[in-house]
Amino acid sequence: MVELDQRKRVVLRAVVEAYVRSAEPVGSEHPALLEELRVSPATIRGVLAALEEIGLLTHPHTSAGRVPTDQGYRAYVDMVVEGERLTPAERSAVRRRLGAGGEEPESLTDQAARVLASITQYASVVASPTLGAQTFASLHLLPLGERRALAVIVTDAGTLQGRAIELPDGVAADDLERLSHAVTRRLQGLRVADLTRDRLEQVTGEVSRHQHVLEALKAWLTRDLTREGRARLRVEGTRHLLREPEFRQPEAATSVLEALEEHTVLAQTLAAAPEAGVLISIGSENQAAELRACSLVAASYRVGGRPGGVVALVGPTRMRYRRAASAVRYVADRLSEALGNPA
Amino acid sequence: MVELDQRKRVVLRAVVEAYVRSAEPVGSEHPALLEELRVSPATIRGVLAALEEIGLLTHPHTSAGRVPTDQGYRAYVDMVVEGERLTPAERSAVRRRLGAGGEEPESLTDQAARVLASITQYASVVASPTLGAQTFASLHLLPLGERRALAVIVTDAGTLQGRAIELPDGVAADDLERLSHAVTRRLQGLRVADLTRDRLEQVTGEVSRHQHVLEALKAWLTRDLTREGRARLRVEGTRHLLREPEFRQPEAATSVLEALEEHTVLAQTLAAAPEAGVLISIGSENQAAELRACSLVAASYRVGGRPGGVVALVGPTRMRYRRAASAVRYVADRLSEALGNPA
DNA sequence: TTTTAGCACTCTCCGGGCAGGAGTGCCAAC
DNA sequence: GTTGGCACTCCTGCCCGGAGAGTGCTAAAA
Structure with a gap:
């Protein structure tokens, strides 16, 4: 980026701000420019031409005023650091x-x-x-009628993510609870994105009776992290x-x-x-x-x-x-x- | 609604369908009309004029073709009952x-x-x-660190709705669980919209120790039903x-x-x-x-x-x-x- | 009685041409 | 370095006229 002298900076800034306000190309006789610089339009024309030369301004056609280019906005943004406070x-x-x-x-x-x-x-x-960036707080398997349960992940930010899963016969509410606790204990504190299959495999031992439920969970978690993870x-x-x-x-x-x-x-x-x-x-x-x-x-x-x-x-x-x-x-x-x- | 004779119906239908396809006003010599009726443009002009008379068509200007009015579309829609099957x-x-x-x-x-x-x-x-139209399945109070819990409503459709609530000191995980069960037992099967304050009052007796938690729940549920209920x-x-x-x-x-x-x-x-x-x-x-x-x-x-x-x-x-x-x-x-x- | 052909009429939709205006770039003077 | 003057360019809006599309009406044909 070419260094801009003081005058060029003032002009660029004035042009950008005037154009942003009005959406009309600003010419060398624009009141904002005259007031800012207190020099004649002819002088301003020179500066405008220079700014166009280095690619910060253009004009749509010969007889139109100047309009900032993308580079012009960029220079303006880099130059004007402070924001404009909200009311x-x-x-x-x-x-x-x-x-x-x-x-x-x-x-x-x-x-x-x-x-x-x-x-x-x-x-x-x-x-x-x-979801992936959040910290896993707990897993819950909430009974949803006879043969279905709602698997719910909770993160420490309070995000809920649920999915219904089918249960095989003979899974009692107690079983679900034990399973939830086992998984929660095992995984608590991890980032959700780190709930990989590998991590989940480690849980298997403790509650091997409910292999298929675990399997469903794994499928869900790993899929979720790729799809809903976005x-x-x-x-x-x-x-x-x-x-x-x-x-x-x-x-x-x-x-x-x-x-x-x-x-x-x-x-x-x-x-x-x-x-x-x-x-x-x-x-x-x-x-x-x-x-x-x-x-x-x-x-x-x-x-x-x-x-x-x-x-x-x-x-x-x-x-x-x-x-x-x-x-x-x-x-x-x-x-x-x-x-x-x-x- | 004026009854339309066969010919008018055919013309209206043809005009609507041609116009929908092309977005161009359709004139008396439009191929679709000629083919459909097998009469001369002059005859068709008469029908078009009649349809305009009863307000089902207009033309944007003298030398433009006809365009259906809202009433024209309405008549068309009422007339053509069958849908157009998806592929x-x-x-x-x-x-x-x-x-x-x-x-x-x-x-x-x-x-x-x-x-x-x-x-x-x-x-x-x-x-x-x-949410209001769904059936309440269960409430859960999931511990979220020391002094916070996530209150979660589950409906039988598997919708989750949660909200973090602050806990007073000395509420153990067991307490939360008992409380959840008490509320769930009491309210299960109701429509969510029916979870009024009154219903919740009935729970009070059983778990009066945790009055403030219940109070927070009530506030949440009743507010939720008005605001998120939309x-x-x-x-x-x-x-x-x-x-x-x-x-x-x-x-x-x-x-x-x-x-x-x-x-x-x-x-x-x-x-x-x-x-x-x-x-x-x-x-x-x-x-x-x-x-x-x-x-x-x-x-x-x-x-x-x-x-x-x-x-x-x-x-x-x-x-x-x-x-x-x-x-x-x-x-x-x-x-x-x-x-x-x-x- | 209905349909059709013919015809005048109306209105939109370009395209060209022209005047007005805005803003520039350059130059000579300060 | 700054300024006023001036010629130049190009857009914009406007008017105008011709081409085209489609109508409505009327008189003749079926």
Whole structure:
């Protein structure tokens, strides 16, 4: 990255902020620029040309003003470190939605996605805590009528994951309980992702009478870790995107909506979110082609002190980055708090 | 409704089907009409004019062909009773996604929404089984560290609902178990919606030592039934809607997306779905103003033999009703099967 | 009485051409 | 280094006219 002198920085910043606000190309006589620099339009033209030269701005056509390129946004984002604080009202809205306490992780992430979308007016994505990263607390086999039981895993974050399994004849409630306890004792404290077949084999000895039940459990656990182990994504507020002028052409809108509904693509991008701070991925920086028209602002939250999941915003590249970063960080932190008090 | 003679019925049907296929107004010389009736365009013009007279067709402007009105679609739908069978491949796709068995209701409804959207290319909505309508099977208090426990309700359909509660000092694991059993014994077999405070009061006597735990449970149960009692909606495949020509104007698209993201509005409309058969609500027939540009095709599914929830499709009024009705019915039935074997 | 052919009419949908406006780039003067 | 002036480019909106599509009406044919 070429170093920018003071004046170029001021101009870049002013152009980005004016353009983000109005969605209109900004010309050399734009009031924000004149006021910021107190020099004539002609002088500003020179700076604009220079910024275009190094690839931070473009103009759509000869007689249009300047528009930031993806690199321009990047330079802006790197330059402007501080976020744009949320208003007290917004903060308290977030706290209210997440602060109830005792809620299930699933419904908390739901709330997080909704509140994030509503305060920022962008689309929000929240990856619920991956089961795999959580700590296994206990297994329960709850009788469900005569020949069925509900196997339930509980994690220390309070996540429940259940599945009905068929029982062979002659398995008493006591047997189920003994079996649950045996498995729980054996596996307690492990990360769910570590509940491999091998670990489960060790339990066999103690309760060998119920080999098939164990077998069903193994099948479930190992399958779950591969399939459900991928975080479930909640997407909220896609409607806000349609209001943005860049998504008024139906093709643009469709491609973004597709990206947002195609969770695998999104999940990959989110995986890059750092543990602290905020990931900002701008337009062409996105791996996924469908997301090239958007930017993504993501922050991780923690569950019981460990990495848990990601909250993110998706908007046009012409995005309020500072505000988005603050919002994402704030919601992630409150979510960490809400999910963060393991026993 | 005015009775239609044979010819008018044939013409209406042909116009609707041609328009649904092509999204272009159909004129008196449209091949489908000529072939169907084997009369001259001039004759057909007369019939078209008559259908317009009684409000089943319009034309956007003088020199355009005819387009069905909402009443036209309604007459068509009422007239054409049989659905359009899904292909064997589509049926097996549905069965594959829902047939695994032993899945949790939550993930089954997820699958249902996805498969429905993918085979029909419309937006799908699935209301997961309301907790309230299910039968309470058991309550469990699972220790979660020193002074916390996870209260879990299990229904006979295998739905889990949990919430962490704080414990006062000196509550042993045994106590929790006794308490769980007492509550379970007392309430087993009731509908979850019937777990009122009154019912819970009856338990008090037996385990009065743990009054505060019971108090927390009551608070949770009664709150849950009002708040979470509302079904959670999953919306899938909104991207397909943007492909439809009627939603190419951004305003139209936004209003539909808003309706789909604003679950309360949608929920009301879905509530009208009959237990058997299929609800078809066309354009202006929808209560919700945001849905006036769409049609909604919905069918109910059952959980353990009782009314459970609704699956629906949302598309433009120019919708493949017969196909949508079949798809919705088929998915609802398979979902009923998957959720239908209570112990 | 119903059907058909003919015809005038209406309206939309391009494409071209033209004026207005915005913003640039360059240059000469300060 | 900064500024004012000026020519230049290109988009945008607008009007206009012709082509095309489909209608409604009427008079003749079946």
